[in-house]
Amino acid sequence: MTEATVSWLSGPVLRAHTTGRFHVSDAILVGDNRLLGEVIRVETGGIVAQVYEDTTGLRPGDHVTSSSEPLSIRLRPGLLGNIFDGLLRPLAAMPGDTVQPGMRETVPVSLRYRPVAKQGDHMHPGQLIGEFGSGVVAGKHLVPPGVGGEIVSIAGEGDYEDDQVLCVLRADNGIETQLDGGHDWPIRRPRPVARRMRPREPLVTGQRIMDTLFPVARGGRAALPGGFGTGKTILQESLAKWCDADVIVYVGCGERGNEMAEVLNEFPTLEDPRSGKPLLDRTVIIANTSNMPVAAREASIYTGITVAEYFRDQGLHVALMADSTTRWAEALREISGRLGELPGEQGFPAYLSSRLAEFYERAAHVETLQGDEGSVTIIGAVSPPAGDFSEPVTSQTKRYVRCFWALDRDRAQARFFPAIHPLNSYSEDVAALARWWQARGNPDWMDHRRQILTLLEQRARLERMARIVGKDALPPRQQLTLLSADLVNEALLRQSAFSSVDRYCSPERQTALMQVILRFVDRAAQALEHDVDLERIAAMPVLRRLQRASEEVPEEKVAQFRLLMARLDEEFDQLERRESHAR
Amino acid sequence: MRADLRIVNAAQRVEGPLLFLKRSVDVGLNEALHVIGPDGIKRLGRVATLDEESLIVEVLENTAGLGVADTVVSMLGEPVCFNVGPNMLGRVFDSVGQPLDGDTPIPAMRRMRIDGMTINPARRALPRDFIETGVTAIDLMNSLVRGQKLPLFSGGGLPHDRLATAIAQRARLRDSDSGEFAVVFVGIGVSHDVAEGFRAAMESSGALGHTTMFLNRADESSSQRLLTPRYALTAAEYLAFVEGRHVLVIMTDMTNYCEALREVSASHGEIPGRKGFPGYMYSDLASLFERAGCLHGYDGTLTQLPILTLPGDDIGHPIPDLTGYITEGQIVLDRDLDRRAVYPPINVLPSLSRLMDYGTGEGFTDADHPALASQLFAAYANARRVRVLASVMGQEGLSDNDRDYLAFGDAFEERLISQAMARTLEESMAAGWQILGLLAESELTRLSNEQIIRYVRPEKARA
Structure with missing residues (x-):
């Protein structure tokens, strides 16, 4: 644990005098409320950092602590069926009616655990150690990436909290690692896989214009651009409801609070046509609404994709809905401006394009470390100003997606939904998916x-x-x-x-x-x-x-x-x- | 609340809205303070930047008359708050929550932060209670529900004030138990006559006792203009979530607010975005509009009806564009309709209510309401398309079917949208079925056979 003292404050940006070692991108906790932040610049004896939350009341002299780890989230069973903020703090468990700043201890989840591996087994990263309970907390207990060794001890079948040690591994160099039900993972780092596979089967959305005309493959990347009122959100919600993924990660990024209420209100009452269980049981909601802090909005997209990869690594097919990537790009712009970086097109930072590429590249159909098949499909909504598709976020996104579902204002005004324009949209996955349709009874x-x-x-x-x-x-x-x-x-x-x-x-x-x-x-x-x-x-x-x-x-x-x-x-x-x- | 901490002789520089001070007391970021010049006027400010030796204060009111040697700063030790309490209804306040009506200050029951607190999305209840406004273009085509934020996109010279006033007077739930309601009128940079016109209208309908007004005049400073909706929404939150009322907040004119935001941003030397508006305008507007809603466990609700005049009638301008992305739809007033004396001149095609599907239909309004609205939209959109065709080559080149659509389009505007008196939803629906009788049955693809037989055929027979 290294420490620092705040010396300068302006909005969400602070400077601090340091005594210990800090690194760029280290996560920090600021002040008595333990507000979460991230180091942006390091100098001799000082750091510049941004805080993800409301900084009201902070003052020079407040202390800053850091565990010298990049911004990470704790991945664990029990995420399904819940709503979190952009930093994966559970919102339903938060006291009061308003969002409270600061990091608090997370409440442990009780789990049924059944070991699969046994003492003395040699484990590789991604290998199966045991299985968790049933229903929404069901899941596989896998060796986290980057860890391995011989099992020194393993818990017997029974009920545990997710933060209890379940298994101890000893690596070849003798270092022991204790594994509990979850593990931390830095949100900006893609989780490793055995290999990436080519798209073969569609993500069936249940929407005719998509499946029939512009299908997206499992592990594919799709963009859904449209001006306001063209039905982006309703379409994203329809996809989240009816597409044939095992897990849905729904990221509400800089959008309306009532949309989250819609999802929370409707999904428990709707039945998954494949499993017969409530739709909410296969859904994780990450909510960073437009009135929540902007810096956390930037992080929420990465939080979402990391959660999606966590489920993918368990051999599941995951669909990630990001509504909207424009708000995320605007958050990048706002932070970049505050740091005094040179602006590129329309004030967006010059690295917008590479950030978008990094994000969309995390979609893939893969063989996991364990040897299972899993996928993450990304469907990103784009909200171009005045519905103009030539603006930077839309045009840059177009470079990295394989499906482009262009929403059309004229269709929307005639209440013709989904308002996807058939002549302005395209899918590059068509040829790869023809065989699947043949097998499903439509050779033509x-x-x-x-x-x-x-x-x-x-x-x-x-x-x-x-x-x-x-x-x-x-x-x-x-x-x-x-x-x-x-x-x-x-x-x-x-x-x-x-x-x-x-x-x-x-x-x-x-x-x-x-x-x-x-x-x-x-x-x-x-x-x-x-x-x-x-x-x-x-x-x-x-x-x-x-x-x-x-x-x-x-x-x-x-x-x-x-x-x-x-x-x-x-x-x-x-x-x-x-x-x-x-x- | 900490005691009044006074700092004398600390000011070093005044630059635009910023006051640079030596730091001699322990203050936190964003905390409120009063800056008192030699004229004795208290100006509200907040701490914008601070380090170990100095602090920069953003003065939220006019800095004219401030100096260095004779400026006193008194720290309030907390963010900017508004004292709210009972008996706020029937009162008139200025930009910063001081009574304007000469009456006594209101008893301070609670101090609430004017910036509000972010509502936890997990605590929001889905707005589903249909509000009947008496306006067909809204009730039938773009229904308003409690807890929604639905702006009026208008233009200079269009009757948005008249429409907003009519809605404020008339809005009611369809069941008898509609609870206690309240109206908060927020005049942002408005002229005196607009405010007075609204007050007189509310008085004549006997609703003045349920109304609270916040007035920011056109000649007040821009930084104050940014505070007005915050004070007003704080009062609205108190009325809704403490007193349990159904509050309708009418904010006019949000374009003035955004202009003020641009001016203040420029005076801070910030990098301008589209058309000079700051890059954070989306987040800033969201911090106001997202204060609408319904909460689990509370009887009261907060509905917003902001009014925007579109600069140059351009819906792609950053102000309406960003607003449209935050609000749950929009009601668009149309200059052509207004010229043809259609009142209310609402163009339903670009108008939208996102929450309509949750608040209408079986169990909410009428089982046939959504299908009827959808059919009217489809037919009217087609009628507008045919009009374009006809304008190029005249009616002669049209098929019979297309001529039906032309007749339908005219009837839609003159008999359905245009209304002399308020209509109940039933009356609006009846008018809708009636004009659908002008079209061939084969065109009514969004209605079921039963709906055609039950509602449209009798109208055809009558015609």
């Missing part, structure tokens, strides 16, 4: 996808033309393209997050819906060839059934799509028969 997925995108592209072009010559002046074929594209938009791409039927759409239902819609497109084109009047096609009763199919055919009745398909064929047969009779 790539084709279907291309057909839909072509249709939407043509629509945009025709719409421009119609603006000049009038819709009626377009030839019937092109009018049919408009009709078909509208059907794709309404029936396939629109999906209400608040509809209990349609908020989640399984890959099977997506495929069935897409097939029946594309069948309509094909048959309508054929009918037109057979001289059927376009107005007749537009007036077909089955059209309305198609438009509302996503809302009216629930998950458990996917077979009804076959009936709908038969009905569609029948109506077209009739139309064509009548037409040939008339001739």
Whole structure:
């Protein structure tokens, strides 16, 4: 433990006289309230540090202590189902109605423990020592990275607190390490893995426009940019609810307090479609709302990704939602400005791009040290000022993500959600995921996808033309393209997050819906060839059934799509028969 | 609270809003103090920077008249606080919480920090109580709920004051047990007539007894302007979470607040961001707007209705842009509608209420309310698109269906949005079903067949 004395204070930045050794990035505790901070600069006999909390009341002469470790969080079982601040302090356990500054002792969690390894075993980093309890505190007790050796002693099966020593390891050099139920890990350092793997399977989100058109792979990186009111948060929440990850880490970074209340209020009442358990039981919430200290906002993103990696190392698939990375970049800017660094584009520090790269690179599909498979998928919301995607955070983010889900203001204003613009968005994971869709019963997925995108592209072009010559002046074929594209938009791409039927759409239902819609497109084109009047096609009763199919055919009745398909064929047969009779 | 600590002869330099002092007493960062010049006026200040020998004070009021030799500083030993207590309703205060109405000061029951404390997100209750404002464009299309922060984006010359006043007079819950309500009106850099107009309107509706006003006049200093909403929100928090009332805070005009923030930031020599506004404007606005909400275990709620005049009617300007990212939606007033004498001139398309989905529908308003609103949005958006088409090539090039949409668009603005008198939600919904009758049934993709048969067909038959 080294110590220092505060000599100068301004806002969250302080200087202190030191006696012991301090290093850049060491975590410090300041004053009687033990406010958490971090060393930024070291000089002879002094340090400059930033404090993560409200510095009101601090004064020269207050003492600073440090354990000479970088800013770390304690990773332990019992994180699931809970809400923490940006420095992983449990918010639900905090007394009072307001956020209290200062580090307090964490309350230990009681755990059921069952050892798997035994005395005398030689353990490598990441190897399984034992298992923890059940439910939300279930987990694997693994040797932390960087530790190893022979087991000198190990606890028997029973109930323990998470801070009790469960296992003692002796390394080859004779140094003994005591392991309890958790361990500290510096938030800015990625946790090691055996190897990174190529993306193979999608993170199924249950949102049609994403899974069908712009899928993200497990271990992938996606950005969700959009101006205010375009539905970023609702979409992030929908993903957190319905994507098929084992663990969700939801980072509310510089956003609204009520959004956290939404998650806390809704998730316990919703059921995970795969496990049948409440959704909250697979979720960790990291909340640093817009009115909490800015420096901690910068740290909250790293806290989130470190927690995600901790679960990944247990062989789980994790999805991290960061809402919003723009607020994080602004926190970087604010701190950088206070330190007097040279500003880059729009005042953001020049290292913005490399920080974004470091963050997104922590997403991966990996083989863990233990030999399991796990992944972290990052989905970062971006809030560009005035919805302008050319600003630094959006354009830099675009360099590092593989999926770009661009939200569109016009769609949002027509309350067309999800407001992802199909022509401005892309996914680089498509080719890698085609095989997965083949195995899930849609061998033509790539084709279907291309057909839909072509249709939407043509629509945009025709719409421009119609603006000049009038819709009626377009030839019937092109009018049919408009009709078909509208059907794709309404029936396939629109999906209400608040509809209990349609908020989640399984890959099977997506495929069935897409097939029946594309069948309509094909048959309508054929009918037109057979001289059927376009107005007749537009007036077909089955059209309305198609438009509302996503809302009216629930998950458990996917077979009804076959009936709908038969009905569609029948109506077209009739139309064509009548037409040939008339001739 | 520590005793009054007076420092005499410590001032070394006055520079803009900053006062440099020798440090002779033990003070902490951010603590409040009074700076007293030879004129005897007490100016509020706070400790901004300190080291072992000296300290820098940010004077929060006008520094004109301050010198070095004859300035006295008295330390208050705590951050800036506001004495709040019962009987605040019906009173008028100035920028820094002093009574303006000549009446006696209020009894200080509690001292609360004007910066407020960050509400623990885990203690927040989700706002879900629908507030009926009587305005169709809000109730039906962008519903307001208790605990929400919903700004009015307006422009110079638009009737935002009239609309805000109408909402303050009329807002009520639909069930009879609506609890004790209160209105806090915060005039930030407003002219006297705006404040007086609001006071008169509240008086005429008999609600003045439930209203507290905080007035910062246009000719007061910029640093004081930054304090006004903080004092007012502290009072609102007291009314909501100590006295258990449902408080509606109307803040006008937040654009003046942001201009003051820019001015003060510049006088501190800070690096300017977009359009000269400081980089921390988002965090600063959030520290005000995030004070709205509902808390578990408290009866009272705090709802905010800030008013912004968009500089140059530009919604992409940093002030509305950052506000929109913090608040839970926005109500946008439109100059074109206003010119066509549509009152209230609310453009529903860029307007939004994020909490609408939580406070409407089965068990909250009406089971068919969300579908109706969604259908009206879709149809009106399409009507606006068709209008653009028609403006280029005239109505002749349009299909019948498109002409239906043109008629719908006009009816939407003239019969649904425009209203001479307040409407109940039921009346608003009836008007909505009525105009949907102008469209072909096949266009109503967001309604179920039952909804069409039950509500739209009778309207069609009537037409």
